[in-house]
Amino acid sequence: AQSVAQPEDQVNVAEGNPLTVKCTYSVSGNPYLFWYVQYPNRGLQFLLKYITGDNLVKGSYGFEAEFNKSQTSFHLKKPSALVSDSALYFCASVGTGGFKTIFGAGTRLFVKA
Amino acid sequence: EAGVVQSPRYKIIEKKQPVAFWCNPISGHNTLYWYLQNLGQGPELLIRYENEEAVDDSQLPKDRFSAERLKGVDSTLKIQPAELGDSAVYLCASSLDGGGNTDTQYFGPGTRLTVL
Numbered sequence: 456a457q458s459v460a461q462p463e464d465q466v467n468v469a470e471g472n473p474l475t476v477k478c479t480y481s482v483s484g485n486p487y488l489f490w491y492v493q494y495p496n497r498g499l500q501f502l503l504k505y506i507t508g509d510n511l512v513k514g515s516y517g518f519e520a521e522f523n524k525s526q527t528s529f530h531l532k533k534p535s536a537l538v539s540d541s542a543l544y545f546c547a548s549v550g551t552g553g554f555k556t557i558f559g560a561g562t563r564l565f566v567k568a
Numbered sequence: 569e570a571g572v573v574q575s576p577r578y579k580i581i582e583k584k585q586p587v588a589f590w591c592n593p594i595s596g597h598n599t600l601y602w603y604l605q606n607l608g609q610g611p612e613l614l615i616r617y618e619n620e621e622a623v624d625d626s627q628l629p630k631d632r633f634s635a636e637r638l639k640g641v642d643s644t645l646k647i648q649p650a651e652l653g654d655s656a657v658y659l660c661a662s663s664l665d666g667g668g669n670t671d672t673q674y675f676g677p678g679t680r681l682t683v684l
Contacts (some may be wrong), residue, residue, distance in 0.1 A: 499611070499661075499675040500675070501672045505672045515650070545610050556613065560609050561610050
């Protein structure tokens, strides 16, 4: 069965430090992977996606993610965190042959000034 | 470009009452999704439309939930009767193409339902 795991409920990082939000997936076939961010009282906003090609994907607001097939991971990264990055982050996957998007449970990122 | 519009933003009802949520997707987007998001969890798909056709409603509790997308644009999600466990945020999303796996979904702000 298709699944997405975000092993950390919360990540704390100081402003200016690099951040990583982890995601692992289990899908049949080649995965299509997404990261979304959710700010309070707002819907999810698209950050980036991996479809094929270069394993390092760059997205909005300076975020990037690396697809690692052997580790079935798609961790979200940013070289220098901002306080405004504090939000809820969701990893999602869609397996080939199906159209249903499966979301992880989310990771809350706190960036301290 | 206007985003996905949902109304109402908040709704409080008594259990056993009916409730309806409305969604207007981004203009030109053929695919529309309704998701349920419980507190502390990721969104879970309830139903997906391609134009007027519901192509995936396997997770929709059909005994009390119904949805429609007349004319392939706006959509309404209804619960009748509502139960305490239905308290959650109901998200609508849309995407441009015919439900392709790689489509980016654009989400509305959601409707927060509280059932008392």
